[in-house]
Amino acid sequence: MHDDELGVSDDIAARLIAQRFPELAGLPLRRLRTAGTVNTIIRIGDGHVARFPLLEESEEQLRTEAAAIAEFVDVAPVPSPAPVGIAPASSDFASAWAVQTWIAGDAVAPASHESSGEFAHDVVGVVSALRAADVRGRAFDGRGRGGRLRDHDDWVQRCLTRSAHLVDVDHTRRLWHALHDLPSAGPDVMSHRDLTPFNLLATGTRLTGVLDTGGFGPADPALDLVAAWHLFDADRRAIIRDGLGADAVMWHRGAAWALQQAMGLVWYYETSNPAMSALGLSTVRRLREDEELARLA
Template identity: 65%
Template sequence: MHEGELELTTATAARLIAQRFPELAGLPLQRVPTTGTVNTIVRIGDALVARFPLVGETEEALATESAAMSELADVCPVASPRPFGTSPATPEYPSAWSVQTWVPGDTAAHDDHMSSTALAGDITELISSLRSVDVRGRVFDGRGRGGILSDHDDWVSLCIERSGHLLDAARVRRLRDALRTIGADEPAVMSHRDLTPFNLLVSDDRLVGVLDGGGFGPADRSLDLVAAWHLFDAPRRRIIRDGLGSRDVEWRRGAAWALQQAMGLIWYYQNSNPAMSALGRSTMRRLLDADELSSLG
């Protein structure tokens, strides 16, 4: 999926885990198929999972990620992984890597829960819980989504250009132009920052887990609203909007972040990760067909 990805066999993973965490040596290992784009995932026994970065990471970055994961797990209304430990890079695997607790559940799917009132309620509770955490004077760190929408103009323009064979690029451009300048009218709140279906675990159409909490931190309060566009039809989106009390500005900025994320998935992962690309196309269809945005595009 990415240039220069690090390769990892199960045998190598077993050696690395045994060397760094001798108490885990001998536990059964299972490589976990995933649509994720950042790590190779190896389950360790029943309770733990190792995450090996695909393109390399530092110990310092993983320490920051672990602190954010712990903070999220403390306030999340459902289970979320907690850090177990990290390992420095070695000649055999030239990246730091981590072990965390395993959270059971099935990954949510963009086309399976669109009319689920119960899941929409769970997502509302999740976002509300995360927003209630004190930012403690922290501000957006400037990485990725969650700051100024127009900072992503060049990337979104490239994505629209590269995706013209997969959707109506002119319609996307008109909607993006209408959304990109909507300014934030409220201070940042604590945000998961990547509430895609692949980071949400469900069972019987209820939310049971939230993954990838390493980015938990202050961001635009509208950012986590991307979950509404990735997962739900209009009536269920309305449940989330009403439950959070989102005004027009906040709701439209959430749509803008969803557009930015979706357009980055469509062309980039078209061949290497079709499930990610399909999510992007599904989200864009919801955005382009949404009555609440029709006057903008």
């Protein structure tokens, strides 16, 4: 999926896990086929999972993520993986890597729960709990989404250029231009910062787990509203909007963040990760078909 992507064989993974986490040596290993774009995921027995980065990361980076993961565990109303340990880079694998606890549940897809009111209310509960967490004097760190919308103009333009065969570029450009100058939605709050379907687990119609929490931190309070557009139809989006008390500015900023993220998925993963590209396309479709946004574009 990426230039300079790192690979790890099953034999090397088993050797590294036994060396660095001897208490887990000998447990059955199972490589998981996921839509993820950041790590190779290998389940260890029933209770743990190893995450081998696809692109090189330092121990310091993974320690920062582990602190965010632990903080998320403390405030989230549903289970999420807890950090177990970090292993350094070696001659066998050129990046630091990590082990976490395993969280059971079924992976959510872009349309699997789009008409579930129960699931929408559960998402409201998670986002509300995250927003209520103490930012401890911190502010948005400037990485990725969560700051000024206009900072992403060049990226969106690049995505539009690469996606003419996939989406209605003219409409998408008009919508972005209608949204990218919106004022702040309020002070930064604690945010998952990547609340996409593939980072959520379900049991039936209920949300029972949240994954990839290493980016947990302060950001635009509208950022986690991307979940409304990635996951739900119009009626269930209304549950999210009402449940989180989103005024017009906050709601439209959430749509802008969803658009920025979706447009990157559409073309970048078109051939290397079709499931991720399909998520981008379904989100762009929801944004295009929304009556309120249509009046802006």
